[in-house]
Every structure is written in structure tokens, then in C-alpha cells.
Amino acid sequence: METSNTAQLELIVREQLRGCSPIFLALADPIRQDIIMMLTKHETLNVAQITERSPMSRSAISHHLKILRQAGLITSNKIGTEIYYELDIEDSVAQLQAFLATTEQILTLKTP
Numbered sequence: 001m002e003t004s005n006t007a008q009l010e011l012i013v014r015e016q017l018r019g020c021s022p023i024f025l026a027l028a029d030p031i032r033q034d035i036i037m038m039l040t041k042h043e044t045l046n047v048a049q050i051t052e053r054s055p056m057s058r059s060a061i062s063h064h065l066k067i068l069r070q071a072g073l074i075t076s077n078k079i080g081t082e083i084y085y086e087l088d089i090e091d092s093v094a095q096l097q098a099f100l101a102t103t104e105q106i107l108t109l110k111t112p
Helices: 002-027 030-041 047-052 058-070 090-110
Strands: 074-079 082-087
Touching (some): 047 082, 058 082
16 A cells, blocks of 8 residues: 555656746746845845846846746736836745655655
């Protein structure tokens, strides 16, 4: 029975890992890490404000923001002609926590 449970959990964790891949890819880049840290200090920032705080060009920042948004780590809100970005990590954190919990279950079952 334990082998069956482990096999089922391994299928689940594989799907969870694939679901977390965009998050891992988004977090792997130092510039995107910097943007996330900026957004932890400031509730919302627009591209110009992020560019002022970074050595990257406006177009490069926009590219990084797109990746963060696609990974579900930030949201955008248009106010007038400006788009403001803010952290929205609750769903991503829950995804990562589920992946880690399943991984821990597998390790517990495999530990003698």
C-alpha cells in the first residue's frame, strides 16, 4: 500500500512541480528579484518608477514585469495613462507550499 501511495504522490508532485515552473523561472532572474524587492517596499510602482531604481532600460523592465505577471507574482492596474504594478504572491505561495508539502509526504513515506 505504501508503494501505491508513494506512486500516487509522485504523480501529484510532478504536476505540482510543472505548475510551479513559471514561478521558479520568474524568481531565478536577479533583475526580477530586485523588482519584487522594490514592490515589497512600495505598495505600487509604475514602469518609470521601477526604471529609476534600476540600471535596466524601460523596455527591459517592461519585459521583466511581463514575466512576473505571467507567473502570477504581480498584478497591474491602469490609472489614467500609467500602469501600476503590485505584488500578488498569495496564490504562488500556496502553489509552492502545496508542492513542498507533497514532497515532504513522499520523503516521509520513503524514510525507514
